Amino acid sequence: MNxxxxxxxxxxxxxxxxxxxxxxxxxxxxxxxxxxxxxGTSLGKKLGFGMTVINDQTFIEKQTFVSLDFSYKLKMSETADVYFGIKAGGSSYNVNTLGLETYNVQSDPALAAISTFNPNVGVGALYKEGPMYVSLSIPRLLNTKKATNDAGYASVATDSPHIFLSGGYDVPLDGELSTFILKPSAMLRYVSGAPLSLDLTAMLQIDKTFELGGMYRTDKAYAAMATVVISKRLVFGFAYEMSARPELARARNTNEMLLQFRF
Known part of the structure; x- marks a missing residue:
């Protein structure tokens, strides 16, 4: 989540x-x-430190975002804590035009490679009380420039900040299902100029070693997900996502894998 x-x-x-x-x-x-x-790790009772690296690639476009994360814990009660965080870093953005095929014998001087670096900062807050949490964040506050296609011509566009609001609650089951924990959660994403996107997720934890569940996204996407605790420190997860939108019928599925190590 960081x-x-x-x-x-x-x-x-x-x-x-x-x-x-x-x-x-x-x-x-x-x-x-x-x-x-x-x-992510804790630095004493109130401070936390982390680092994130995100690499995105689509066709000839590549962007790598690197940041340092700092958090501060404020205790509200015996069971409730509030965490505040700040993210500082930047992204390198590249468009490799050598990956394009043209019909010209000579290279087109308009197809020059693009390479930029954009510094950025982000903020976030987290409220946790027992089995419940609420998270609000803007991981990148500053607008960043990138290339876009405008009526067949390459131009520079600006990425707007994304706002993430999420929450969840762990519900232990009773009786014969006492080894099961139901984990419903939701995440709302907002960016100017685009429709709201809402993920509704439900996971069922079995004996603290296996989780199985699904997700529905309001732009007509579905996913089946599972995680397994391989050892006390190692967790593996997999998600298989599908779209019900007709225009994405040939796009097939989306796969995502998670590998997590806890010290």
Whole structure:
């Protein structure tokens, strides 16, 4: 979660290293791919420190975002804590035009490679009380420039800040299902100029070693997800996402893998 909210760095005084690999729309060549790695640890009772690296690649476009995360814990009661976080870093953005095929004998001088670096900062807050949490964050506050296609011509566009609001609650089951915990959660994403996107997720934890569940996204996407605790420190997860939108029928599925190590 500290990929989108720096307040998660060092939360619950746990040191965690996580890596994810997401390959979107496997039926389309050069479709978006994302690799990410995050680290978080506590520095005493109130401070947390972390680091995130996110690499996105689509066709000839590549962007790598690196940041340091800092969090501060404020105790509200015996069971409730508030975490505040700040994220500081920047992204390198590249467009490799050598990956383009043209019909010209000579190279087109308009197809020059693009390479920029954009510094950025982000903020976040997290409220935790027992089995419940609420998270609000803007991981990148500053607008960043990138290339875009404008009526067949390459131009420079600006990325707007994304706002993430999420929450969840762990519900232990009773009786014969006492080894089961139901984990419903939701995440709302907002960016200017685009429709709201809401993820509704439900996971069922079995004996603290296995989780199985699903997700529904309001832009007509579905996913089946599972995680397994391989050892006390190692967790593996996999998500298989599908779209019900007709225009993405040939795009097929999206796969995402998670590998997490806890110290």
């Amino acid at each position: 990929l989108v909210n720096p307040a998660y760095a060092g939360v619950d005084s746990i040191t965690v290293v996580s890596s994810t690999l997401r390959k979107q729309w496997t039926g389309i060549a050069n479709a978006p791919e994302t690799q990410a790695i995050s680290f």
